[in-house]
Amino acid sequence: MKLLSGIKRSELYVWLVPAFLLLNLLGSIAGHSSQLLPRAVNETWLACYVSVLNYRLLEHTIPGMSLKRFFRSFLLVLPYFFAYSLGIFLWRAFGVGLHIYTVLDNTLTTDKRIGELTGYSIGSIIFFGVIRHLFNYIKLKQSAQQLQIASQQAELNYLRSQTNPHFLFNTLNNIYSLARDKSxxxxxxxxxxxxxxxxxxxxxxxxxxxxxxxxxxxxxxxxxxxxxxxxxxxxxxxxxxxxxxxxxxxxxxxxxxxxxxxxxxxxxxxxxxxxxxxxxxxxxxxxxxxxxxxxxxxxxxxxxxxxxxxxxxxxxxxxxxxxxxxxxxxxxxxxxxxxxxxxxx
Structure with missing residues (x-):
């Protein structure tokens, strides 16, 4: 059951991750028309990191949080503060070391780079969170409509089950009258x-x-x-x-x-x-x-x-x-x- 639930949750990300990547690619290309291929690879590298991180946060960590267990919930979310700031910076550095990520601007200091990447991470959280909320709202509304239809159909069947015996009872009474009179x-x-x-x-x-x-x-x-x-x-x-x-x-x-x-x-x-x-x-x-x-x-x-x-x-x-x-x-x-x-x- 948990496996099926995970598959249904991941269906959203099948198109959500490419949409996020495409949106950032268009923004990067619009701001810098040169070196398109390296920029596309860089955006893909970063998108892979934040996509996995957002999936873990939105689908596993946040659903397990509650106000009654505030301290436990705080401990659950605390690592994400580092993951979305220092973590993505280290991921970028890891990509540079593997010669996957291309450094296109050497003028930024480490602090500014971390700030820029943190902003990128926050933007991804907002994008994934809003779309996920809308998706869940639509799914919930569809489920409610299906439940209402099923409920109405059940009531309709019940009404018919009342009408049919009532109809047959009267008809059998007619036949009984004829049989009693030996008609x-x-x-x-x-x-x-x-x-x-x-x-x-x-x-x-x-x-x-x-x-x-x-x-x-x-x-x-x-x-x-x-x-x-x-x-x-x-x-x-x-x-x-x-x-x-x-x-x-x-x-x-x-x-x-x-x-x-x-x-x-x-x-x-x-x-x-x-x-x-x-x-x-x-x-x-x-x-x-x-x-x-x-x-x-x-x-x-x-x-x-x-x-x-x-x-x-x-x-x-x-x-x-x-x-x-x-x-x-x-x-x-x-x-x-x-x-x-x-x-x-």
Whole structure:
């Protein structure tokens, strides 16, 4: 684990060291246009020293320091005062002795030379420290965003895991009613339920599904619900789509349809009805579900069940531009969902 951590830290220096060297080369060449090759070798020699020193300081020494251990921290950083001043001077002298470093100016005294090299070292600390801080800040921000995305995805999966059993529970109740009455429609209802289950098992794990698949599931669910009622139930499902292949999150629309039957039609004694309209134009989805109820508007207060509450939260996680409005009228309840599909998070 420590080895992997060291590799990740060193990735920054793969491009940071050449950038520092190039910056100093350009500055040296700008100030002195002659003897370009010796100056380039000199800058490379010094850059090697301060790069290793900065890596040790920034990645190993400073992270181990703390105010609680002030004396120990002071002892850790004390050698660097000498390394960045006298140490770099000795490194230069070592390069001269190996005939790697070329002395281009003999007029400077030893004190001034040490001062000049110390300034060079301090400049390198500032350069490496600032870039490292920015790099870590960007990495931290990216990690926070990834963590937020993962958290939102986990919450979205949780909401779907609540919605799906809720949806299946109501459907199984319908089939149970038919089976209890020994209805000949029970086999057909089981067949339609198997289609819904197949879709939920194999299609809803993906983040998107074609809208035509959602329409098929809504059709199957409507037909499954109609099996419970006689011909007095009137259902009108119409849709106007520019592209039947365009994608939306799976099972996003079914909670409104389910709500219309469970909390509307089932409580309507006289001429129960459901009217559903779906349109997608210019990447704007409009889904309206109107169902009959058994009460007047003044008594028909809006009560948001788990289906509607979960749907609102899913929309908040999935889109930035949407609206979900519910209204109660005299013996009617209307839910209107509008989504800008381009506003997907």
């Amino acid at each position: 000949d429609l029970a086999p057909e209802s089981i067949l339609r339920l198997s289609k819904i289950l197949r879709y939920m098992l194999y299609e809803t794990s993906a983040p998107y599904a074609a809208i035509e698949q959602e329409i098929k599931i809504i059709d199957d669910y409507i037909e499954l619900e109609k099996l419970r009622y006689d011909e007095s139930l009137h259902v009108n499902f119409n849709h106007d789509l520019e592209d039947r292949k365009q994608s939306i999150p799976p099972l996003l629309l079914i909670p409104l349809v389910e709500n219309a039957f469970k909390h509307g039609v089932s409580e309507t004694r006289d001429r129960p009805s459901v009217t559903i309209h779906l349109s997608v134009k210019n990447r704007t989805l409009l889904f309206t579900v109107e169902n009959s109820t058994g009460e007047l508007a003044e008594n028909n207060k809006v009560k948001e069940n788990i289906g509607l509450s979960n749907l609102r939260r899913q929309l908040a996680l999935l889109y930035t531009n949407y609206s979900l409005d519910v209204q109660s009228g005299d013996f009617t309840f209307t839910a209107t969902l509008k989504i800008n599909l381009d506003s997907h998070v």
